[in-house]
Amino acid sequence: MQNKRNIDADRIVVKIGTSTLIRHNSQANLQVIKQLAYALSTLRKAGKDVVLVSSGAIGVGMGVLGLNQRPHKVSEQQAVASIGQTELMQLYSKALQEYGMVAAQMLLTRDVTDYPESHTNVMNTFQELLALPNAIPIINENDSVTVTEMDHHTKFGDNDQLSAIVANLIDADLLIMLSDIDGFYNANPLKVPNAKLIDQVHAIDPDIIELAGGHGSKFGTGGMTTKLKAAKMILKHHQEMILANGKEPSIILNILAGDDVGTLFTNNVASEGVESYD
Template sequence: MQNKRQISADRIVIKVGTSTLIRQNSQINLPVIKKLAYVLSTLKKNGKDVVLVSSGAIGVGMGVLNIDQRPIKISKQQAVAAVGQAELMQIYNEAFHEYGMSVAQILITRDIIDYPESHTNVMNSFQELLSMDNTIPIVNENDTVTVSELDHHTKFGDNDQLSAIVTNLVDADLLIMLSDIDGFYSANPLKVSDATLIDTIKQIDPEIIAAAGGHGTKYGTGGMTTKLKAAELILKHNQQMILTNGKDPEIIFNLLAGDPIGTLFSKNI
C-alpha cells in the first residue's frame, strides 16, 4: 500500500475532457455531469475555491446536430461549437442547481496572455466569481471565434493547456485533470502490455516525453503530449497537477484526501 500524498489545496481547478463528457454514441454522459456537479458543489460548500475547465462544446454540438464526424472546415467547427456550448451550459446549469449552485460561463481567448488589459479584466472577473459563495465558474475556450492564423493567433490549442493557464491565472494550488486514462504510463498501455502507471513525476524530461504520444477520441483534440505540456507549465509555476480517470468524479474526494491515485506532477515531494 502506497503512502498517502500530502495534498493541501484550497483553490482547485478541475479540467474535464470531452472523452469523459461524451459517450461513444455521441450522447452526453449525464450521470458523470450530475456527479461532477455534486462533487464540486460539496467542495465549494466546504470552503474550497473551485473552477471547472470544461471541454465538450464541439462534441455536444455534434450530438445535437446528429453529426458523426468532427467537421474539418473551421467555420463548421465554430458553428457546431456555438450550438454545443449553449446546450452544455444549460445541462451544467440544471445539474448545479440541484445543489443550490449557480454557474458562470467564462469563454476566453489567448489575448488574456498577450494583452495586459485583457489579462487584468479576466483576473478581476475570476476574483469576483470565486468570492461568491454559491457560484462555480465554468471555463472554455471561445471556440466560436478563435483562429490560429499567424497574424491573429487567438487560440490556445487545446483545453489541457488552457486549464494549466487558468490554474496559473487564479493562483490555484492544484489542477485535477480528469481524462479517459488512469494516469501517465511508462508507455501506451493500449499497445504495450507491461506499461506501468507512474505515481509521481517531478520534471518533464526526454524519457517522459518519449513515453507520451497519440491523440484522443474523435470528439476531442488532446492526447498525452498536450497533457505533458500542461504539466510542464504547472511545474514551472511550482503548482501541482494530478492526471486521473474521470469516469467517476467522486475520485476527486479521494485525491484531496491524499490517496495515491493517478499521476501526481509536483516538484515539492
C-alpha cells in the same frame, strides 16, 4: 493499505476532457456531469475555490445535430461549438442547481494573456466569482471567434494547456486533469499489457516526452503530449497537477482526501518507496 498523499489545496482547477463527457453515440454522459457537479459543489461548500475548465462543446454540438463525424472546416467546427456550448452550459447549470450552486460561464481568448486590460478584466471577474459562495466558474475557449484549439495553432493550443494557464492566472494550488486514462504510464497501456502507472513525475524531460504520444477521440483534440505540456507549465510555476481517470468524477474527492490515485506532477521530491520518474 492504500498510500496517502499530502494534498494541501485551497484553490483548485479541474479540467475534464471531451472523451470523458461524451459517449460513443455522441450524447453527453449525464451521469458524469451530475457526479462532477456533486464533487465540485462539495468542495465549494467546504470552502475551497473551484474552477472548472470543460471541453466538450463540439462533441455535444455533434450530438445535438446528429453528426457522426467531427467537421473538417474551421467555420463548421465553430458553428457546431456554438450550438454545443449552449447545450453544455444548460446541462452544467441544471446539475449544479441540484446542489445549490450556480454555473458561471467564462469564454476566454488569447488576449487575456497578451493584453493588460483584458488580463485585468478577466482577473476581476475571477475574483468576484470566487468570492461568491455558490458560484462555480466554467471555462472554455471562445470557439466561435478563435481557432486556437481547432485546426490552427495559436497560444492556448488546447484545453489541457488552457487549464494550466487558468491555474497560473488564479494562482491555484492544484490542477486536477480528468481524462480517459488512469494516469501517466511508462508505456502505452492499450498496447503494453504490463505497462506500469507512474505515481509521481517531477520533471518533463525528453525521456518523459518520449513516453507520450497519440491523439484523443474523434470528438476531442488532446492526447498525452498536450497533458505533459500542461504539466510542464504547472511545474514551472511550482504548482501541482494530478492526472486521473474521470469516468467517475467523484475521484476528485478521493484526490483531495489524499488517496494515491492517478499520477501526481510535483516539484516536491517523492517519498521513499513511491514509484516516481525524474
